[in-house]
Amino acid sequence: MLDFCLPDMTGLEFLDELQQQKLEMPLPVIMLTGQGDERVAVQAMKRGVQDYLVKQYLQPDTLQLTVRNAIQQSLLQKQFSKIQHQQQLAAAIALRIRQSLHREQILQTAVSEVQQLLLCDRVVVYQVDEKVSELYLTKLCETGLTSYTDPIAKFTSFLRKNYQSSIEEIGGATTFRKAKASIILSENRKKNQQAYLVVPLVLNNQGESTKVWGLLVACLGSNQRQWQTDEIEIFNQLARQLEIAIQQAEQFRQALEVSETQKQLNAFKSQFVSTVSHEYRTPLASILAAASTLKQHGDTLDEAKNQQFLQLIEDKARQMSQLVDDLLIIEKFEFGKAKFTPLPFELLQFFADIIEEQRQTLSDRHRLIFKITGNTKGFWGDHKLLRQILVNLLSNAIKYSPDQGNIEVHLMGNDSHIIFEVKDEGIGIPIAEQEHLFQTFSRGSNVGTIPGTGLGLAIVKACVELHGGEISLESQEDQGTKVTVYLQKKLASE
Ligand code: ATP
Ligand code: MG
Numbered sequence: 001m002l003d004f005c006l007p008d009m010t011g012l013e014f015l016d017e018l019q020q021q022k023l024e025m026p027l028p029v030i031m032l033t034g035q036g037d038e039r040v041a042v043q044a045m046k047r048g049v050q051d052y053l054v055k056q057y058l059q060p061d062t063l064q065l066t067v068r069n070a071i072q073q074s075l076l077q078k079q080f081s082k083i084q085h086q087q088q089l090a091a092a093i094a095l096r097i098r099q100s101l102h103r104e105q106i107l108q109t110a111v112s113e114v115q116q117l118l119l120c121d122r123v124v125v126y127q128v129d130e131k132v133s134e135l136y137l138t139k140l141c142e143t144g145l146t147s148y149t150d151p152i153a154k155f156t157s158f159l160r161k162n163y164q165s166s167i168e169e170i171g172g173a174t175t176f177r178k179a180k181a182s183i184i185l186s187e188n189r190k191k192n193q194q195a196y197l198v199v200p201l202v203l204n205n206q207g208e209s210t211k212v213w214g215l216l217v218a219c220l221g222s223n224q225r226q227w228q229t230d231e232i233e234i235f236n237q238l239a240r241q242l243e244i245a246i247q248q249a250e251q252f253r254q255a256l257e258v259s260e261t262q263k264q265l266n267a268f269k270s271q272f273v274s275t276v277s278h279e280y281r282t283p284l285a286s287i288l289a290a291a292s293t294l295k296q297h298g299d300t301l302d303e304a305k306n307q308q309f310l311q312l313i314e315d316k317a318r319q320m321s322q323l324v325d326d327l328l329i330i331e332k333f334e335f336g337k338a339k340f341t342p343l344p345f346e347l348l349q350f351f352a353d354i355i356e357e358q359r360q361t362l363s364d365r366h367r368l369i370f371k372i373t374g375n376t377k378g379f380w381g382d383h384k385l386l387r388q389i390l391v392n393l394l395s396n397a398i399k400y401s402p403d404q405g406n407i408e409v410h411l412m413g414n415d416s417h418i419i420f421e422v423k424d425e426g427i428g429i430p431i432a433e434q435e436h437l438f439q440t441f442s443r444g445s446n447v448g449t450i451p452g453t454g455l456g457l458a459i460v461k462a463c464v465e466l467h468g469g470e471i472s473l474e475s476q477e478d479q480g481t482k483v484t485v486y487l488q489k490k491l492a493s494e
Contacts, residue, residue, distance in 0.1 A: 002049070003032045004040055012040065015047040025081075028074035030066055050074065083230055089117055090234050094241040103249040107141035110242045114218060117238075118231055121145045121194070122219040125201075125242075128159065128212050135159055137215065148194060148219060155198060155215060162200075195220040197227050199239040203247050216242060268334050268440070272327065275441055279323055279453050283316035290316075319451070326455040329388065330440055333462040340466040342380040347418065348372065351411055354387065358394045365404035376413035379489045385463040392456040393422040393483050399450055400481065401426030418487050425480040434473055446477060460485075 004011040011031060018027070031044040031052040041052040050070035053063065093113040100106050111123040122144035129136040135156045196219050203213040216239045220227065290309040298306065332338045355370050362368060390409075397407045405425030412419045429437065429444045436442045438461040443454040460483075464471045469487035 001030050001032060002044075004034065004037070012043055012047065015044060015049065019047065025078055026074075028070040030070050086117070086230065086234055090237055093117060093238060097238070097241050098245045098248070100245070101249050101252040103246060103253075104141070106242070106245045106249055108143075110216070110238070110245070111141050111143040114216075114235070114238055115144050118218060118235065120218045121221040121224075122148055122217075124150065124215075124217045124219075126155065126215040126217065128214050140214070144219075145221070150217065150219075151196065154196075155217070158198060159200065159212060159215070195224075195227060197232060197235055199236055201239060201243050201246065203243060203250070213243075213246065265334065271441055272331075275453060276323075276327065280320060283319050287313050287316045323453060326453065326459065329459055330455055330462075333459070334440075338385075338462065338466060339382075340385065341382050342467075343383065345379045345381050345383070345386075347376045347379055347411065347413075350383075350386070351390065351409065351420075354390050354394065355409060358391070358398065361395070361398060363404075366398065366401065367406045369406060369408045371408065371410045372412075373410070374413040375415070376411060376418055379413070379418050379487070381467060381487065382463075385466055389460050389463045389485060390420075390422075392460045393485075396456055396483075397422050397424035397426065397481070399452070400424065400428075400447070402450065405480070413489075416489055418489060419484065421482055421484045423480065423482040428477040428479050428481055429473075429475040430477050431475075434475060437473070438471075 002011045002014060006014060009017075015029070018029075026048060029049040031041060031049045032055055033040045033044075033052055035054055035056045037054075044052055050073050051066050053066055096113060097106055097110050100109065107125050111125060114120075115123045122142065124142040125140045126137040127140050129138060137152055137155060196217055199216045200212045201214045201216055202210050204210055216235070218235060290312045294301075294306065294309050301309075329338075351370065351372075355368060359368055394407070394409070401407065401424045403426075406423075407425075408421070408423045410421045410423070412421075427444075427446055430446060433442075433444050437444065437454075438457050440458040441454040443452060461471055464485055464487070467487050469485060471483065471485050473481065473483050475481035
């Protein structure tokens with residue numbers, strides 16, 4: 001209550017000084033004026049007093065009412081400026097969250113900023129993983145007190161109840177958001193209980209469907225206040241900003257991936273062109289030479305010589321045709337066009353047939369041995385791909401044992417897997433080069449004049465991977481090589 005007449009200044013001067021003080025929260029003031037002094041009252045109101053009273057008409061009930069109004073007004077103003085202040089902070093935070101295009105950074109900024117703004121104990125981001133109608137939560141990022149054990153089961157049941165029923169049945173995340181934007185767990189908490197504020201993060205999948213991507217969780221410690229409505233409001237707003245930022249990061253990552261595969265494909269294409277031209281030139285030159293000799297001197301050469309040239313033409317043409325086949329297969333894998341069609345397999349017959357086929361290419365200084373152990377029944381696989389694997393491994397074993405030696409194929413089986421080894425006693429592979437040999441066009445430095453393009457093992461590896469299997473290679477120079485392939489009998493999805 002401020003009178004106009006004060007011993008050392010006027011009430012208006014006092015108000016001016018009060019304004020100079022720049023208090024964070026202005027004090028509620030009621031001005032007392034004399035009768036007929038409306039002018040003073042107006043000026044006081046302009047300086048921010050809540051109300052004025054005329055002394056001569058002062059009654060207890062008007063006094064009471066005026067004081068009550070002034071206090072109420074001041075409280076409202078206080079609340080309003082707090083919200084305004086928080087809104088400003090939230091807008092600044094939103095900007096900071098959305099400044100990055102990297103998910104980890106976005107999440108880190110979000111959790112620490114939210115924690116500072118809401119002054120809470122802990123902020124966490126969980127990612128939702130959905131497997132066969134079960135929900136799993138993985139913690140991606142946290143800040144504050146990390147000693148708390150979050151009630152994960154409550155989070156998932158909240159998601160299951162709200163997200164699964166509203167998104168899938170009612171349709172659309174908007175319904176879901178309106179229906180239940182956030183929850184407070186343990187609202188009527190007992191002593192020693194934390195209060196959790198949980199908001200789902202909902203993402204758009206290329207504008208088609210929406211899905212709950214994760215949860216933003218904030219937590220107040222056991223002996224603290226409850227969550228306030230304005231805090232919940234702000235928390236929700238920040239969650240929406242976080243959604244946008246995560247979505248942008250995801251799109252950015254996808255764009256990067258596309259440009260990365262594009263680069264790989266371009267590199268592959270130029271490699272492709274140079275290898276094809278290089279690998280074609282040698283056999284083509286032989287074919288041309290043989291053909292022109294036959295054309296010019298065919299009638300004067302004896303029958304055996306003629307046959308020799310024709311054989312050479314046939315062999316070289318076959319080699320070129322094999323190269324084209326391999327390149328076409330590799331191209332399919334590189335461009336993700338390869339098909340995988342698993343069917344039940346009669347493995348023993350299959351192996352025996354291919355081994356017999358390869359035996360034709362052997363000299364009599366080689367021995368090809370086929371061993372079988374364990375249970376090889378019940379295998380599902382793709383015939384074409386498995387043929388590629390075995391033919392390539394066997395032909396390598398034979399080709400890279402130029403002098404002599406044993407070549408051994410060992411087929412093994414247990415309840416869940418089949419394993420097969422192809423072992424030779426040939427030239428081996430220098431240790432340092434072994435890890436690169438599964439890449440296209442790479443060959444060992446010790447191959448000498450043995451022909452090849454470096455595609456076989458790349459094809460083998462791609463075929464093994466389509467089966468969800470694994471391949472390993474052990475080798476020592478001049479000692480020999482052993483390649484082992486592990487395949488599951490049945491893929492999990494079947
Ligand atoms: P392609 O199979 O395309 O006709 P390639 O045999 O050279 O040509 P890969 O089968 O991919 O190509 O093998 C790559 C390289 O790995 C070979 O060039 C060779 O150096 C080495 N290599 C593969 N298998 C063996 C083996 N059994 N013994 C020794 N070296 C091998
Ligand atoms: Mg090969």
